[in-house]
Amino acid sequence: MIDLAAARVQFGRGGVLLPDPVPAHPLLDGRKEIGRGEYSIVLDNGDGERVYKIVSSPADYFLYTADDRPRGEHFPTIHADHGIIGRAASGYPLHLIEMEKLYPLAEGSPAAELALRLIEAYWSGCQQWSRLGVNMGRIALYHMSLNPLAVGDKLQDAIRALSDFVDSYQVLPDILNANNLMVRKDGTLVFSDPVFIA
Ligand SMILES: Nc1ncnc2c1ncn2[C@@H]1O[C@H](COP(=O)(O)OP(=O)(O)O)[C@@H](O)[C@H]1O
Ligand SMILES: [Mg+2]
Numbered sequence: 001m002i003d004l005a006a007a008r009v010q011f012g013r014g015g016v017l018l019p020d021p022v023p024a025h026p027l028l029d030g031r032k033e034i035g036r037g038e039y040s041i042v043l044d045n046g047d048g049e050r051v052y053k054i055v056s057s058p059a060d061y062f063l064y065t066a067d068d069r070p071r072g073e074h075f076p077t078i079h080a081d082h083g084i085i086g087r088a089a090s091g092y093p094l095h096l097i098e099m100e101k102l103y104p105l106a107e108g109s110p111a112a113e114l115a116l117r118l119i120e121a122y123w124s125g126c127q128q129w130s131r132l133g134v135n136m137g138r139i140a141l142y143h144m145s146l147n148p149l150a151v152g153d154k155l156q157d158a159i160r161a162l163s164d165f166v167d168s169y170q171v172l173p174d175i176l177n178a179n180n181l182m183v184r185k186d187g188t189l190v191f192s193d194p195v196f197i198a
Pocket of ligand 2: 180
């Protein structure tokens, strides 16, 4: 079993959280913050179905809004793009996205088992291709797209779609973090936050 926290630290991607406050905005007034990562803040919309996600990473913005973004059951459903609502200390604009509410992987669940297999395959690819530097993750994912993992046709299609997306948008895969893979209420594994920009 790989040590995910150690893997993140090795790539310089451990434990940093976006420092910015939630911008004042009518849609966000009184909403509870339920998640925060290195690039995003997630607020509950209160209906159990949708969240507001404030994204600072252009990679996330492309993934959630591009016409040619990957779709299908393993990608999040996006309900609305509410535009730019502020600017992060990093300098990037803060975009407000309304998307489906997702849930953490429950240990031992089928989705968690699938996620672990993906993460392990990705991690072993990264080790194999580490000499490629910044291209490592893209190449590791590309190889996963060429060599089916016996995770089912739809998930394999999703891996291929994600690989095509990181290639055409020149972003980097970010699936070494189990937080970036979540589930829908019905237990479907979803690539909730699978990309970043270095
Ligand atoms: N659609 C969602 N529904 C509910 N919680 C979410 C959703 N997306 C992300 N989160 C929560 O917010 C945290 C940060 O989101 P993430 O997408 O990983 O942002 P970042 O771009 O900062 O890495 C996640 O770890 C998760 O707990
Ligand atoms: Mg994340």
